[in-house]
Amino acid sequence: MRTLVRPTSLAEARAALLDSAGPVAIAGAGTAATWAGALGPVETELSTTGLSGVLTHNPGDMTVSVRAGTPLRELQAAVREHGQHVSFDAARVEEGATVGGLLATGDAGPSALVHGSLRDLVIGTTTLLSDGAVVRSGGHVIKNVAGFDISKLLHGSYGTLGLLVEVVLRLHPVPAAVGTVAVECDLPEAARLAGELLASQLEPTAVEWLSSGRLLVRIDSTEEALPARLDRVVALVGGTPDPVSGDRRPGDDRRSRGWEEHAALTRGTPGEAVLRIGVKPSLLPGLLARLPVGTVTAGLGTGVATVSVPVGEVAAAHAAVHAAGGTSVLRTRPVSGTAVPAWGPPPSAVAVLRAVKQKFDPDSRFGPGRFDPWEIS
Amino acid sequence: MPLDPIARAAITAALPPDEVVDDPVRTRAYECDGLTGYRVRPEMVLIPRDAAGVARAVAACHRNGVPFVARGAGTGLSGGALPVADGVVISVARLNRVLEVDVENRRAVVEPGVTNLEITAAVARHGLYFAPDPSSQQVCTIGGNVAENSGGAHCLKYGFTTNHVYSCEVVLPDGSLVTLGGDTGEQQGPDLRGVFLGSEGTLGITVSVTVKLLRTPETVRTLLADFPSVAAAGDVVSDIVAAGIVPAAVEMMDTLAIEAAEEAVHAGYTVGTPAALVVELDGPIEQCDSEFAQVKEICDRHGCTRLHIAGSPEERAAIWRGRKAAFAAVGRISPDYFVQDGVVPRTRLAEVLQRIAEMGEEAGLRVANVFHAGDGNLHPLVLYSAAKGETERAEHLSGRIAELCVELGGSLSGEHGIGMDKACSMPTMFGEEDLAVMQRVREAFDPTGISNPGKVLPTPRLCGERPGRYRAHPLEEAGVIERL
The missing domain is CATH 3.30.70 (Alpha-Beta Plaits)
Incomplete structure (x- = not known):
């Protein structure tokens, strides 16, 4: 029996966490629910959609803080009045993806070539850990080297380390x-x-x-x-x-129209699995030629591509990307059928990933299965 | 406490004899970094030749419970490379090779002892460069840049070291060798590279770095403009930002800093002007030209008293020479000085400068100001005379300025790091729980706490039990808990 909680404040989120036991799934708008490892059994689903809204926007400083469940497109609309935006264009933004969800999944769009991903745009976070600890990292200024940059650890953590509650982002001028x-x-x-x-x-x-x-x-x-x-x-x-x-x-x-088609292609071909791969840009064309790909969007400057492949080919695709020194992760898996591996071989620092997980989430409550088969927890 | 003889022997045995220095005369050369007020002589200095040597040295320290401090060029300004009394220094000075230049993929693999400027020198003939440009770039190493997440004058547009590193090979504090990051921006799980960058040597030692290289911009336009007040110069910066322009750099100097710099390098600054701005734009010619016209118009609108546009690469270099000379040049107008590094939200620049002036007056000390105006990063230079017994007063004023930045919503450090210099000020910026979670990160990488102990995070031994400035816990702000 899965209990759904939808806190509207940090305090409520903390109480819900401390009042519950067992594994917890963190969910935003649900636009990436099938990404990475399949979620194992959970007792609580913690929705961030109640943690929404812009907190402070300082147009002169080009920074904004939001609650993590805010859809990025809402944030964009709010700051665009001042001629500013978050320089980030992942396809999911148009589907209502939240700031916290985009950060936790390490997503990025075509403009990552110049602006990077949210890891390069986040300047501060407030995060709730499963034992109730609350950590603020960074701040409200774009230049800041005080303390460990815990925001970066949350980037790509897929809900396994903590619940992002607030996020402070750097803004850029909307190009004229x-x-x-x-x-x-x-x-x-x-x-x-x-x-x-x-x-x-x-x-x-x-x-x-x-x-x-x-x-x-x-x-x-x-x-x-x-x-x-x-x-x-x-x-x-x-x-x-x-x-x-x-x-x-x-x-x-x-x-x-070309970019709208690009966004549509990142969703893949019905019935196929979608993989996100990253490899040195010079190796990307050759790698794609070797893979049984359906739809493709390929960042020729970034080396990052989103491709669809037949379900039965996913394991071989992971292996081929790994052999080229790259990384790959499953984004869309078929609704039913045999288990599809979400990740390729683990990175060399997997022991550090395990240690960080153990320190942040000692009882392994958050996001079971997200990094399977790496046995992070 | 001296190093245990068994540990000393074990560490000595880990490396060839010419990679181990324990002669007290020679180890004294490593007793401080750029923050020369703090000195600790290390028991030994290890200078391995390669990554395997670093790994052997660290493993020997780990087996014997001996703390180690990594060191690049020793130019850091926060005591991050200050040795630990009963520990060793591991210098990466001999790991100074450019291992690979990959023009097609616009990246290079370098060892940590390569200097910042050597990277650009190695790739410039391909029309590429490494963007982070700390003022010390001629001597500071990329290993140090990684440890400090160094910025520089151009980081407003181009970002910091963390934005220009694909991956680092790191010797963890147990001696194991891992790669953090990968060949692209795609991650495999939480961004360990991101948390390692800027961790000031507390999570391990970098032994090679894959850096991102940028194509050199087609054109660069630089201007030097004088203003009747710091506030007017600040308004120019605001209007440039409001116009949607992201300059490559915007630097401001006040009258005292200008006086010192001009005396030192004769770069063509106007002595006596209350404030000067250096604005630099770069990019494709058409883009740069249209933005540069706007910037000139904005300068005029705010009462610019003199506008000098660099007409040649030599003139541009002169403008930057004046700016970059400002720190050292202050030595010409004062026997001693402290360099401070703090950040305020850019819109509070005028306010912070006013407060700094008042605090300086109160302390009876002069403060020269040089800052990266685009991102609110200040470098107040507190002038004093040790001979006149002003040291303590100056140190106190300098520290107060950093804490003032935090009060105004900024940060204790924009680029010099926390090191040991500001570890005890961390509670003014972060709450107890924030620091406790940062400590968990440290323990995940370094369970026994031997990698650069005493830096970044405050310890009771170092700071006493002195509580920091009161800071509301997020739950307190939310009304859940109360402080009576």
């Missing part, structure tokens, strides 16, 4: 103008063009190949400079400016 160039080409050609782009000084914000046969190159710019910058991209790699979808408000994301 955004343009995308789309080039019809196959992956080897895209990799060649990406190599030229990244060796140039044109400073693309994102360079992604889509399995529909297109390379997308995004430029964030001032209004005045955008036409010339796009012209230079076209002169280097060919292609045409990608039209912007008409249904978006001015000042909104202004995503081109």
